[in-house]
Amino acid sequence: MNTPLSHAAAPAVRVLQSEVLSDDWYTLKKTTFEYQRRDGSWQRLSRETYDRGNGAVLLLFNADRGTVILTRQFRFPAFVNGSADGMLIEACAGLLDGDDPEACIRREVQEETGFQIQSPRKLFEAYMSPGSVTEKLHFFVAEYQAHQQTGEGGGMAHEGEDIEVLELSLAEALAMVHSGAIQDGKTIMLLQHAALTGLAQLL
Template identity: 70%
Template sequence: MPRPHHREQPLPASDRVRIVEQRTLADDWFVLKKTSFDYRRDDGRWQLLHRETYDRGNGAALLLFNRSRGTVVLIRQFRFPAFANGCADGMLVEACAGLLDDDDPHAAIRREAQEETGFAVRAPRKVFEAYMSPGSITEKLHFFVAEYDEADRVSAGGGDVAEGEDIEVLEVPLAQALQMIASGEIQDGKTIMLLQHAAIVGLERLV
C-alpha cells in the first residue's frame, strides 16, 4: 500500500513554549513524535511537559445534500481503530472526507467526494474548521457542504481499492440521518457535526 503524501509543518514560534527535545517514535504511515517542552503558565512559572503527537496532515469533510428531496449522501466503510475499540463490525457511517495531501481544501474535497461517492461536486461551500482530537492528533478538518442532484453522479464511487477502501454509498433523508445519531448508528464525530449543522441551519439555507 503506498504511503500518502504528507508534509510536516514546522513548529511555530511562541513566547510560552520552549522546545527541549523532540524524538520521532514512528514514521511509517504517518509521523508519531514525542516532544519535551517548557510551558510558561499564566502565573509566569515554567513547567516541563511531555506530549506525543500524531501528525497525519490536515483534511476536509463534506456533506452532500439535495434540498428539494431533503436527502444527504453518506458512506459506510470499515475503520480498524473503531473495530479495535469495541465497534462490533468496524463499520462506520460517515460524511465523505479525506486528507488534503498537496491540494487546497476545495480541490481535496472535490477529489474525495467523487472518489468515494461518485458525485462530481459543483460548488462546495466551507462552513467551519475544527481540530478533531487536539489532545494527541495535529489534524485540522475543513468542513464543507454542497448541493447535488442525480445529474452530478459520474460513477458508482466506492473509494480507492489500492488504499483498502471498500465504500458503500448511502442516500438517506436528513431526518433519518439525525435519528441514526440518536440510535447510535452514526458515531463518527465529523459526520455528527455536519448533520447537526444542517439541522440547525436548514437545508434550504445551507448554500
Template identity: 60%
Template sequence: MTAGVDTPDRRGRTGLDRHGRDLNGNARVRIRDVELLSSDWYVLRETTFDYRHADGRWSREQRETYDRGDGATLLLYNEHRRTVLLTRQFRLPAYVNGHPDGMLLETAAGLLDDDDPETAVRREAAEETGHAIGAVRHVFDVYMSPGSVTERLHFFAAPYEDALDDRPHGNAAEGEDITTVELPFAEALAMIRTGAIADAKTVMLLQWAALEGPFAA
C-alpha cells in the first residue's frame, strides 16, 4: 500500500498516480505510465511516454514533474507617487543556490488552493501586505518553469493608496515572516539590473508596468 495512491497521504489524497494518464490532446504523445515518487506536501511524479519526433521517429521518454498547484501574484502600485509595494521574505531554495542571504524582494503571491485566481490574489495581498485592494487588472498567465514544474501563475496588478504597513505579515502557522517594502518605481527597475531584485515574477510585473502598465511612457 502506497500513501497517495492506495491510502490517503497526510493531506488526505489518493489516486495521485492517475493524474495525466488520460491526456490525448497531442497525437505525438502517448502516455504509458505515471509513477508517484513523493507526496509529502506537494506531488512529485515520473511519467513515461512515447514521443513522435518531427522526422516521424518514436522514442520512449521519462520526465519528472513537480506539482505544487497553480498560483497568483500581484503588483501593487501607486501611480501618483510612482511607487510600488513589494514584500521581503526568506527563500531557502534561493539561499542554497547562491543568493547572499535568501531575503528576496517580491510581489505578493501564493497558491490558489481551492480559490479562483482573483480571490486568491486578494487573499495573498491582505495576508502578505496588510492591504485590502480594490479593482484588480489581470495581466497574463505564465508557466514559470515548464521543464519540470507544472505551476501556472496568474499575474495581476492593482493600485494601493494606504500608508506603508511595516508590521510583520504572513501565515505564522507556515513559518512566514514577511515585511513590506515601498520603492520608487524607477529604483525598483534599476534593482533588476543590479540583481537586487532577482525574483522572476517580480521582474516580469515590473517590466510590464514600464512597457504597458501604469508607468508606461
C-alpha cells in the first residue's frame, strides 16, 4: 500500500563521491551515492546533474483583447536535436542570477519585450527536467497594456540574444501548440493554464 504523500518519509541518501565534469557555462557533476529503497535495502547509483541555477518565467496577457506576448529566439540545443532552424517561441524567462524570482522576471520582461510590468502574480513552481537538470522555475503571469512598452526589447546582444517580440491571440497561441509551432514546455504550461483559467481570471 502506498504511503499518503503528506506523510511520506524523506528518502535516505548517502553521498559517496562527487566529481565536477565541467564548470564552464554552468556546472556538470557526476555523483555516486547510496539510496535507501522503500523495502529498506540500499542501492548504489551514479547520476550526472547539470546545475544552471533556478529561473522564472512569465506570461504577459491582455484580458480585454484576449492576447498574449511571446518571444521567438534561436536555441542551439533545439537546433542540435532536429529543429529545422532552431527557433523557439517562448514565454519570457530567465535565470535568477542572485535576484528573487519577482525581481528576476521584471528584469527579464523589460530586457526581452520592452514592457515594464506591474504586479506579477506567482502561480506555481516546477522542475522542468528533474532526471538531470537541477533547475526549478517560478511561474508568473502579468497583465500588460500598450503604454507599458517603454522599449523595443530584443534581449542583450552581448549575451548572444536576438529576440523577436510576438503578440498573438490566446486562441492562436493554443492552436500553435497543437500544430507543433510552439514546443517549449514552460510556455505550453502557461498557455494551458490560461486556457483552463480564462485570461480575465488570471490576476
